[in-house]
Amino acid sequence: MNTSIEIKQLAIGYGNTAGRAKGAILPPITATVKSGELLALVGRNGIGKSTFLRTLAGQQASIDGMILIQDKPLFAYTRTELSRLVSFVSTDIVRIPHLKVFDLVAMGRFPYTSWIGKLKVNDKMLVYDALEMVGLRQLSWRNIDTLSDGERQRTLIARALVQHTPIMILDEPTAYLDIIHKYEIMNLLRQIAHRENKTVLFSTHDLNIALNVVDKMWIMTDTEILEGGPEDLVVSAAFEKMLGRNNLSFDRLSGEFELNHRLIKDIAVKSRLDIRWLRHALERLNYKIIQNPSSVPKDTPVLSYESNKGVLRFQYTFKKEEQQFSTIYELCNYLRSIPD
Amino acid sequence: MEKSFRKYSYLFLGLSILLLLFFAMDLLMGAVLLPAGDVWKALTGGAEVPDYVQAVVMNFRLPKAITALLAGMALSVSGLQMQTTFRNPLADPYVLGISSGSGFGVALFILGTSVWGFSSVLWLHNLGMALAGWIGAFVMLAIVTAASLRLRDTMSMLVMGIMVGGAVSAMVGVLQYFSEATALKTYVIWTMGSFSTINPEQLSLMVPTIILGLLLALMTMKWLNALVFGDVYAQSVGLHVKRARTVILLISGLLAGTVTAFCGPIGFIGIAVPHVSRMLFGTANHRVLMPATMLLGGVVMLMSDIISQLPGTDTVLPVNTITALLGIPVIIYIIFRNQRGF
Numbered sequence: 251m252n253t254s255i256e257i258k259q260l261a262i263g264y265g266n267t268a269g270r271a272k273g274a275i276l277p278p279i280t281a282t283v284k285s286g287e288l289l290a291l292v293g294r295n296g297i298g299k300s301t302f303l304r305t306l307a308g309q310q311a312s313i314d315g316m317i318l319i320q321d322k323p324l325f326a327y328t329r330t331e332l333s334r335l336v337s338f339v340s341t342d343i344v345r346i347p348h349l350k351v352f353d354l355v356a357m358g359r360f361p362y363t364s365w366i367g368k369l370k371v372n373d374k375m376l377v378y379d380a381l382e383m384v385g386l387r388q389l390s391w392r393n394i395d396t397l398s399d400g401e402r403q404r405t406l407i408a409r410a411l412v413q414h415t416p417i418m419i420l421d422e423p424t425a426y427l428d429i430i431h432k433y434e435i436m437n438l439l440r441q442i443a444h445r446e447n448k449t450v451l452f453s454t455h456d457l458n459i460a461l462n463v464v465d466k467m468w469i470m471t472d473t474e475i476l477e478g479g480p481e482d483l484v485v486s487a488a489f490e491k492m493l494g495r496n497n498l499s500f501d502r503l504s505g506e507f508e509l510n511h512r513l514i515k516d517i518a519v520k521s522r523l524d525i526r527w528l529r530h531a532l533e534r535l536n537y538k539i540i541q542n543p544s545s546v547p548k549d550t551p552v553l554s555y556e557s558n559k560g561v562l563r564f565q566y567t568f569k570k571e572e573q574q575f576s577t578i579y580e581l582c583n584y585l586r587s588i589p590d
Numbered sequence: 591m592e593k594s595f596r597k598y599s600y601l602f603l604g605l606s607i608l609l610l611l612f613f614a615m616d617l618l619m620g621a622v623l624l625p626a627g628d629v630w631k632a633l634t635g636g637a638e639v640p641d642y643v644q645a646v647v648m649n650f651r652l653p654k655a656i657t658a659l660l661a662g663m664a665l666s667v668s669g670l671q672m673q674t675t676f677r678n679p680l681a682d683p684y685v686l687g688i689s690s691g692s693g694f695g696v697a698l699f700i701l702g703t704s705v706w707g708f709s710s711v712l713w714l715h716n717l718g719m720a721l722a723g724w725i726g727a728f729v730m731l732a733i734v735t736a737a738s739l740r741l742r743d744t745m746s747m748l749v750m751g752i753m754v755g756g757a758v759s760a761m762v763g764v765l766q767y768f769s770e771a772t773a774l775k776t777y778v779i780w781t782m783g784s785f786s787t788i789n790p791e792q793l794s795l796m797v798p799t800i801i802l803g804l805l806l807a808l809m810t811m812k813w814l815n816a817l818v819f820g821d822v823y824a825q826s827v828g829l830h831v832k833r834a835r836t837v838i839l840l841i842s843g844l845l846a847g848t849v850t851a852f853c854g855p856i857g858f859i860g861i862a863v864p865h866v867s868r869m870l871f872g873t874a875n876h877r878v879l880m881p882a883t884m885l886l887g888g889v890v891m892l893m894s895d896i897i898s899q900l901p902g903t904d905t906v907l908p909v910n911t912i913t914a915l916l917g918i919p920v921i922i923y924i925i926f927r928n929q930r931g932f
Contacts, residue, residue, distance in 0.1 A: 309825060333828030340822045347679075349874035350594070353815075360816055360827035367812030367877055391594055393872075413827065 253321070254285040254417060254449040255306065260315035262298060262305045274313050275301060281468055281477045283451060285416060288443035290460040290480075291453040293470030293492060299453040300341070300421050302470070306451070307338040307419045319417065333361040337410035339420040344406065349394040351405050355380055358412035373412075380408040384438060400431035407438065411446075418442065420452040424459070432456050436463045457489075461505045513538035515590075518546045521555035528555060531578045535585050553581075598878055601871055605885040609659075612892035616655040617647060619901040650786070653793050655892065657785040658909075660800040661853050662863075662891020664845040666883045667807045669860025670867075671842040674814045674876070675835050676738050678747055679924060682860030683727070683846030686747070687754040689857070691730025692850035693781070695722035697762045700777045701769040716792045720799070723851025727843040730754070735839060782908035783854035785895055796852050803845040804884060810838050814876040856910060858917025859894075863887045865924050890916065 261274040275298045283289050293299050304310040306317060308324055317324040319335055327335065337358065344354065358380075359373045369377070381387045384404040389397065397405065403423055410418050423439070424432040436456075440463050443450040454460050460467065461480045469476040469488050476488040483489060489500040489507075497510040517537045519525055529539055546552055551568035564575040566584065575581040617629050624643055631639045632647040669682035676686075683689050699722035703715075733754065734747075741747050766774055779787065788796070813834040816824040821831050849856065867882040868874065894912040 304822075307826060309822060329825070329830060330828040333826065336826070338822070338826040342820055342822060344819060344823075346818055346874045348868045348872050349818075350872075353873065353875045354819075357815060357819060357823070357827065360812070360829070363812065365809065365812060367815055 252285055253282055254287070254319070255283045255451070256316075256318040256321075257281045257306075258316040258318070260305070260317060261313040262301050262310075263313050264301075265311070265313075276470070277473060278315055279475050281475050283449050283466065285449050286443060286447040287449055287465045288440050288463065289449070289451045289466045289468065290464040291451065291468045291470065292455070292457055292460065293453075295455075297470050297472070299470060303338075303419050303421050303451070303453055307336050308332045309338065330361055333413070333415075335415050336417045336419060337413040337415040339406045339410050339418070339423060341421045341425060344394060344402070346394065350390075351381070351386060351392050351394060351397070352377060352390045354394055354405055355408045355412055358409040358414075361413065376412050376414070377408075380411040381405075383411065383441075384408045399426045400428075400434065403427065403431075403435055404438065407435070407442075411442065415448070417449045417451070420450070422453050422455070424454055424456050429459075432459050436460065440464075458506050512536055516540060516547070516550045518543050518550050518552045519555060520552065523555060523557060525555065528578060531582055532585075535582060537585075594873075598871060598873075602881070602885070605882070605889060608889045609885055609892070612889055612896065613655055613659060616658065616892050616896050617651050619896055620646070620651060620899050621902075621904050622646075623902060653788055653790065654785045654895065656797065657788050657793065657853060658891045658895040659888045660797065661785065661849045661856065662859060662887040662889070662894075663804055663884045664800045664849045664887075665856060665860045666863035666867075666887025666890075667804060667880065668842045668846040668849075670864040670876075670879065670883045671807065671810065671814065671838050672860070673864055674818050675838050675842075676734075676747065677818070677820065679865070680748055680861060680921070682858075683842070683850070684855065684857035684860055685751050686730075686734050687751040687758070688727050688730045688734070688843060688846050689850045689855040690755040690758040691733075692723040692727040692847045693855050694758045694762060695724070695726025695729075695847075696780065696851055697765055697777055698722060698726075700780065701762075701765045701773050703773070716789070716795055719792070720795055720848060720851045724844065724847040727847030727850065728840070731839050731843040735835075780854045783856045783910040783913075784906075785853055785909060786906070788852055792852050796848055799848045800845060803841055803848070806841045807845070808880060810834070810841065811876040811880045813838060814880070818874060818876070854910070856913055858921065859887065859890060859913050861924075862917035862920040863890055866920060 257279055259278040259280055261278050262276060263274040279302070291299055291302065301310065305312050308327070319327070324332070355377045356369055356373065359369060359376070360367070363369060363373065378387060378390070381390055384407055386401060386404055386408065389401065394402065394405065407420070407423065410420070420439070424435050427435065436459055439450050439452060442448055443465070461484070464480055466477065467480050467483055469483060469492050471491050476483060476491065478486070478488070484502050484505060487502075493500065498507050499510050501508050511533045513533060513536055515537050517532060518540045519528065520542055521528075525539075525541065532539055540550070551566060554565045554567075556563055562576055564578070564581045566573040566575070566581065573584055575584065614626070618624050618626060624646065628639055628643045629647055630636070632644045633652070665683060672681040672683065672686060673679060696719055699718050734751065737750050738747060741750060766777070769777075813829060816827055816829045817831070817834065817838075824831050824834075846860070863886050864879070864883050867879055867886050870886070871878055871882050873879060891913075894909055894916060898907045898909050898912045900907065
């Protein structure tokens with residue numbers, strides 16, 4: 251696998267644009283992507299992911315440093331050459347009345363058509379192929395404003411596909427989508443990267459989904475870009491650096507971010523069952539769990555949790571008073587009603 | 591796909607037929623209704639045509655019909671180009687103040703020549719009118735373009751257009767105050783918009799200019815198809831956005847400026863026709879939209895001209911009033927339907 255994009259000491263930011271602070275917004279960035287890789291760029295809101303992606307796509311000038319695309323500096327390409335190397339999907343919502351799905355996708359053929367923009371048979375076939383790949387062949391002649399958010403995003407991806415570039419850059423392609431469609435889009439991007447051997451680079455806030463699909467990740471923090479395979483980054487505690495100072499923590503086992511609860515009340519739990527979700531609920535209510543203790547301190551409530559022929563039973567005992575519940579929800583309602 | 595393309599062909603055929611029909615009607619109808627046979631003979635140079643028919647057709651109605659046809663095409667195409675480049679559904683030469691700018695140039699010329707008191711040779715006068723119209727249009731376009739870089743939203747642009755238009759009419763008002771009665775009359779008649787006051791010299795300047803403008807506009811269809819997606823996408827497919835936008839607006843200004851200089855400020859066609867084309871053809875593809883807008887613009891303006899004659903009577907209404915009555919309902923419909931942007 252050869253290197254597709256190489257970034258050396260890149261400073262991104264704005265020149266003298268009105269309303270923006272002048273100068274680099276981040277310390278110099280150094281990173282690489284290989285061709286055929288699916289790469290996710292993650293980082294908190296406002297850290298500069300979009301600026302970075304726009305700079306990589308040649309939409310915005312860099313302040314200093316070097317971007318090499320297929321071993322040649324980005325600035326050495328003409329705009330037309332670049333349009334055949336890098337395609338870009340922005341976060342802008344395309345809202346044009348009477349625009350047909352087909353016409354939107356066909357716009358990606360711009361770098362290849364003649365001055366009058368006539369689509370040849372081959373161009374049309376490529377448009378239909380791309381629509382087939384994203385699963386929208388049947389909707390080719392629908393108006394764009396009748397599509398759902400997921401379908402619109404897939405249309406934009408098809409547009410980038412027909413641009414026939416070895417590199418595809420997408421700015422938050424999974425924003426506005428529900429969880430199912432987030433998976434669907436990322437899966438599609440993975441297919442594009444692996445089957446078509448394209449370098450696909452996208453920014454996202456859906457970290458846990460990205461962890462499951464991408465080949466490589468760039469984590470943007472205020473001080474540096476951490477790069478590596480997603481698993482490497484988990485193991486090397488890179489995600490924790492993304493968090494900064496707040497009450498979130500990263501669970502390296504599950505790959506999920508979690509809210510840090512202040513565990514100020516003790517509760518003893520006696521159970522032979524898996525108490526993962528019970529723990530989840532109790533911690534939400536600031537309880538610290540002592541699991542199956544040999545002896546229970548006097549002022550600590552005891553919760554026993556068992557299953558009888560598939561029926562769950564929670565029994566709460568405190569100072570010889572007993573309460574029984576059949577769902578975690580009821581249990582929680584009761585716990586919340588106890589004065590501290 | 592095939593269904594769409596067949597639909598486009600039918601619509602183009604229909605519009606072409608309508609265009610020919612209205613062009614013919616515009617020749618036949620007027621203060622007097624002429625027999626079709628005589629008009630045909632007059633056009634083809636056949637013998638045995640009454641002199642007055644020959645004169646009316648060749649000196650009056652044919653130039654007027656050609657002017658109306660080209661003016662309709664030019665204003666509509668200019669409107670389409672502005673709507674796409676400014677990404678503003680309500681943009682057109684009239685609303686953005688391009689016509690006002692052009693009108694100010696013409697006012698300066700008509701009223702100014704009387705104020706400064708130099709008599710003008712006719713062809714120089716015509717060329718002067720055109721030049722004044724173009725310069726006015728281009729200056730205005732430059733102002734609007736500069737403003738569009740800062741004013742991102744639709745409404746601010748429109749308010750800006752209205753303000754500039756107001757400023758221009760105020761300045762014209764000052765000019766009028768100091769000008770002679772005859773020049774003032776010429777100017778007031780010009781402001782009403784008319785295709786019938788055009789003389790052969792003006793026609794010989796206007797026809798090639800507009801045809802050139804329309805041909806150049808056809809060459810911008812591909813660019814418009816990229817620009818409609820916004821600067822980011824247009825640039826990412828390799829378009830030189832600034833260059834393309836400048837060229838498109840120059841063509842747009844040439845078209846609107848020429849029509850305004852010779853026919854007066856004609857409103858609402860520039861907004862309405864591109865929208866009706868979009869609805870009729872159900873597309874946003876400029877390779878369809880551009881020729882469609884051209885044809886429909888010609889049809890609508892010929893129709894407006896026929897109506898403004900009040901066929902069979904001596905009364906002629908200003909074309910402005912007809913285009914306003916036809917165009918405004920369409921525009922109001924668009925405002926209500928397009929609450930959510932372009």
